[in-house]
Amino acid sequence: MRALSARDRPDLQGHVDSREIWPEYNLHGDVLNRYWGRLDEEFPDFQAAVVDDGDQVVGELHSVPIAWDGTAAGLPAGIDGAVEAGFERPGSDALCALAAEVLPARRGAGLAERFLAELGGLARRNAIGLLLAPLRPSLKERYPLAPIGRYAAWTRDDGLPFDPWLRTHVRAGGEVLKAEPRSLRITGTVAEWESWTGLRYPESGEYVFPEGLATLSVDREADLGEYWEPSVWVLHRVS
DSSP states (O other): OEEEETTTOGGGTTOSOGGGTSOGGGGOOTTHHHHGGGHHHHOGGGEEEEEOTTSOEEEEEEEEEEOOOSSSTTSOSHHHHHHHHHHHSOOOSEEEEEEEEEOGGGTTSSHHHHHHHHHHHHHHHTTOOEEEEEEOOTTGGGOTTSOHHHHHHOBOTTSSBSSHHHHHHHHTTOEEEEEEEEEEEEEEOHHHHHHHHSOOOOSSEEEOOTTOSSOEEEETTTTEEEEEEEEEEEEEEOO
């Protein structure tokens, strides 16, 4: 299995349907969607299709190089801040992972660790020694009312993180830097949010919704639903 960049194999990019990977609401980021369509063209060395031994695409990697001073305080404001910084304030102190997308048919085959290793490989091939990940905890949707800082601190009896995706990163040598309560902003009309989530929002207030990592704030008078998806910053040293 290997990762082939958009520069080397542009024909392999775009084979993954994001709607098969993410909840519908996750495809409507206010800031993220402003830049996402430009990644292959402007950062082709940092986007890659992951193929198996038969050259079949099993997933995709998306990332962007950013400037970073090496401190937790100097981290971008979540995934929104990272992608905006990559385009508007270019740098190459660290490679910031944006997504590791495994095709649904190939999940459960131990590919999470391999995809993480391939992200590190993208960094090394481009002479970047640090890999940052504003990761989306995989079980946070089951605990949407728990603050992300507390959730990220939960551990199992063996001392490893409670969350499986966070645990994968730590086992691979990742260092948890900090929790980010406001990482990905998604807004829409009440009707849009009802369409995205399959729920009705009859009055203004805070709502838990399917696959949401935090609550949705609904203002019916303003016809606005606002959601901030949290994340956890993890650092890998890959030099």
